[in-house]
Amino acid sequence: MRKRSISNVRRFGADGRKTLLLLLLLFAIPADDCFAQAPPPPVDGHALERVSPTIKKRLATRFSLGAFAGRFEETPLGAVREAVGEGTIQHRGDAGDSIYWLCYRRAQHRLWVVSSGEMGGPDHRVTEIVEELAEKDTEASTDCAIVPEKFGPLVFDGKLHLGMSRLEVVRALGPPSKSDAARMVYSHAGKLADGFDETAWLFLRFREEKLVSMRGGKTTTN
Template sequence: MSDTQKLTPALSTAGRDLLRRKMRSIFNVRQFGVDGRKTLFLLLLLFAIPAGDCSAQTPPPPVSEHVFERVPPTVVKRLATRFSLGAFAGRFEETPLGAVRKAVGEGTIQHQGHAGGSIYWLCYRRAQHRLWVVSHGEMGGPDHRVTEIVEELTEKDTETATGCAIIPEKFAPVVFDGKLHLGMSRSEVVTALGPPSKSEAAQMVYSHAGKLANGFDETAWLILRFREEKLVSMRGFKTTTN
């Protein structure tokens, strides 16, 4: 089997073209505000929504738009800069999907969409854990560098999940920035990361926006979901624009 499997696009050609034009207009702005960053992130996430005929391939789960409503970038410290899978260490926007696959020794890089509206991902499962390592189109570059990681702890075993390879135990836990991992309590998360940009009963969102030394703008999000006060889903995303 090929290391990369192409899937049916999630959006129509007209829809992809419209979103791509909007995305280009955002990139042409030297520095955009909260609304621009929100739009950029939502545009990227739209391509993760599965079409009916490719849902069996288990693409990354979509995010509801309301998650980003009125979420200012209040976090000063950089977010989603690095990640680890057990002893394997990687960095957002630097580590290619191929390096993750080579280290794990399992999985198929899957593909959905075209050009700037495409996503590439690896999907893994282990017991009740499900993990997606994602590269978004142009953001990830030709070598498909990691721009997003999603891990979920399901209430049922993931043995029936399709399109997801079994990841060896030695690649657990998945950790963001050397501190965030599933199973943490809400209070432990706040101790590790500080107060969130937005907090709800079952969810917290951390948002960061800053300018790097080279003049580029960096945007990062952490979307965390809790069940019975324990972290059961974490989603980290990072992008750098000029």
């Protein structure tokens, strides 16, 4: 009876070590492969419908992350991922409502590079980018990849970046299509040389007169 008990203990010990090893291997899998990273913050779907497209100049045609230069509706998410060397392309939704995105963080900054499942095409070209600045480091979620410092700042159209004052934004872009105490909206609609219709937007949010959130995007339709 005693020998059988010892044998059972030994067998349990071996099985327990195998189980522990499997658990260690499971938790060694990178978090990106286990959990989807936070999706971009939602936007009011009717926001543009309430704003007249008063901006004549084209908006959100290009962006830069440090020395990396991209163009809306032309640069694929994969090119951004390859340049940065970090991040995992995420996906949510079906058909025309689906989106693909990359999520990054750096100190208090949180950045989403987004492709509409319909407008971004099969190679998931960038159609929108969102960047927010949290009040404290602890408010920036840790479920996004860390973007190296050399890929900052994010700049829209060679002039717009977080930290600008309201006055600096107006000097750079002109009067907004709509504004209130904490927000500005720039809306553009125009026809391209090839006859396609272009819609572009910038949603800006301020805190203590400093730009702390910007959302820029563009779509082209026929």
